[in-house]
Amino acid sequence: xxxxxxxxxxxxxxxxxxAGDCDRAQALAVxxxxxxxxxxxxxxxxxxxxxxxxxxxxxxxxxxLAPAGPVSPADAPADGPADGPAATPDWLTSSLRSRxxxxxxxxxxxxxxxxxxxxxxxxxxxGLSASGSPVVASATxxxxxxxxxxxxxxxxxxxxxxxxxxxxxxxxxxxxxxHFYEVWLxxxxxxxxxxxxxxxxxxxxxxGLSASLMAGYSAVDISLQANNGNPAHSAVxxxxxxxxxxxxxx
Amino acid sequence: xxEPSFRPVGERLAGGDERALEECYHLxxxxxxxxxxxxxxxPDVEDVMQDTFLDVWRxxxxxxxxxxxxxxxxxxxRRRAIDAxxxxxxxxxxxxxxxxxxxxxxELAERMAWAAEVxxxxxxxxxxxxxxxxxxxxGELTQREIAExxxxxxxxxxxxxxxxxxxLAVLVEERAR
Numbered sequence: 001x002x003x004x005x006x007x008x009x010x011x012x013x014x015x016x017x018x019a020g021d022c023d024r025a026q027a028l029a030v031x032x033x034x035x036x037x038x039x040x041x042x043x044x045x046x047x048x049x050x051x052x053x054x055x056x057x058x059x060x061x062x063x064x065l066a067p068a069g070p071v072s073p074a075d076a077p078a079d080g081p082a083d084g085p086a087a088t089p090d091w092l093t094s095s096l097r098s099r100x101x102x103x104x105x106x107x108x109x110x111x112x113x114x115x116x117x118x119x120x121x122x123x124x125x126x127g128l129s130a131s132g133s134p135v136v137a138s139a140t141x142x143x144x145x146x147x148x149x150x151x152x153x154x155x156x157x158x159x160x161x162x163x164x165x166x167x168x169x170x171x172x173x174x175x176x177x178x179h180f181y182e183v184w185l186x187x188x189x190x191x192x193x194x195x196x197x198x199x200x201x202x203x204x205x206x207x208g209l210s211a212s213l214m215a216g217y218s219a220v221d222i223s224l225q226a227n228n229g230n231p232a233h234s235a236v237x238x239x240x241x242x243x244x245x246x247x248x249x250x
Numbered sequence: 251x252x253e254p255s256f257r258p259v260g261e262r263l264a265g266g267d268e269r270a271l272e273e274c275y276h277l278x279x280x281x282x283x284x285x286x287x288x289x290x291x292x293p294d295v296e297d298v299m300q301d302t303f304l305d306v307w308r309x310x311x312x313x314x315x316x317x318x319x320x321x322x323x324x325x326x327x328r329r330r331a332i333d334a335x336x337x338x339x340x341x342x343x344x345x346x347x348x349x350x351x352x353x354x355x356x357e358l359a360e361r362m363a364w365a366a367e368v369x370x371x372x373x374x375x376x377x378x379x380x381x382x383x384x385x386x387x388x389g390e391l392t393q394r395e396i397a398e399x400x401x402x403x404x405x406x407x408x409x410x411x412x413x414x415x416x417x418l419a420v421l422v423e424e425r426a427r
Binding site for chain 1: 254271272275280281282283285287288300332359362364365368369371377378380381383384386387388389390391394399400401405407408409411412414416418419420422423
């Protein structure tokens with residue numbers, strides 16, 4: 001609020017006040033108004049409830065990210081999920097059709113069949129051959145400026161002398177009306193970057209380029225870009241990870 | 251998939267609505283997966299996810315009217331995680347077992363249930379409000395930093411956050427009635 005306007009309602013200033021995101025004069029001005037305005041005091045209750053709720057949720061998510069104990073080396077690497085909330089897994093709909101719980105080998109067999117089905121569907125969607133092309137590199141992207149649960153899987157296949165890079169993201173929030181996500185190849189040593197293209201709302205895309213161009217990059221980055229006509233990287237990297245030779249580890 | 255409906259997903263599950271299970275997975279799957287990853291070895295996480303959501307469907311009759319859905323979901327996830335550790339061959343870290351099975355484990359499951367409820371509520375907000383709130387409270391950005399990132403005036407961010415918080419408070423209180 002403008003401290004020179006003590007009568008103005010301060011609803012929009014309450015979140016910053018509760019977050020400590022204001023200076024002394026602003027805090028005192030908001031407090032002075034609150035003492036005289038029942039409407040804004042009532043709003044303060046709502047904002048305080050929501051703020052406390054969000055802070056508790058954020059703390060729970062942070063706590064759950066801290067490993068409770070060491071993971072056996074045999075279990076590493078901790079790759080991202082084979083599916084994410086953006087796509088309904090086949091086992092979910094299969095369970096509805098069959099109306100029974102699958103146990104032991106049957107459940108595993110169903111899961112394996114689901115993976116095959118999903119992989120086939122994904123391959124068809126992105127134009128891979130039915131026989132499959134050799135995977136020459138892969139990566140799991142981890143969140144930088146994205147929700148902790150966000151991730152992406154990258155698979156690079158050899159295709160007609162070139163390379164086809166398939167990107168599948170999980171848990172990325174909608175970028176907002178005037179923003180979009182863009183996929184980049186990155187050389188972490190020189191910080192040289194090559195834009196591969198925008199990421200469609202589905203969160204999945206494939207990009208083609210020559211093998212020689214690809215050779216100069218060893219990491220993949222996904223940025224949040226403003227729709228302002230500036231083609232440069234925004235410096236807001238949401239996901240990033242290093243490419244490793246061959247398919248993802250099981 | 252149909253648009254998510256925050257309030258009645260548990261009720262519709264109890265009523266045998268198959269779409270509600272799919273909606274449940276989309277709303278809560280990522281939160282459940284994050285929770286399981288803390289305790290379950292990575293190769294087993296997807297199996298335990300599957301066990302959890304199949305149990306949600308199998309046990310939907312237990313969802314009595316008025317019972318909060320998210321704590322019930324995380325009770326199931328916690329039980330399936332415990333089952334997975336019991337099945338696990340070899341040494342399981344004592345800290346993992348203690349944090350999962352003890353009173354602390356119960357508390358963390360309840361807190362994650364609340365966090366999942368909040369995340370689900372956020373999906374009901376206009377995208378601009380949700381984005382500003384997520385950046386502020388989960389991304390820990392100041393309002394000025396959010397304004398710079400989104401390329402909008404500071405006042406716009408203030409208004410989006412404020413309106414989003416008021417909406418969230420209404421949703422939280424509605425669910426408690």
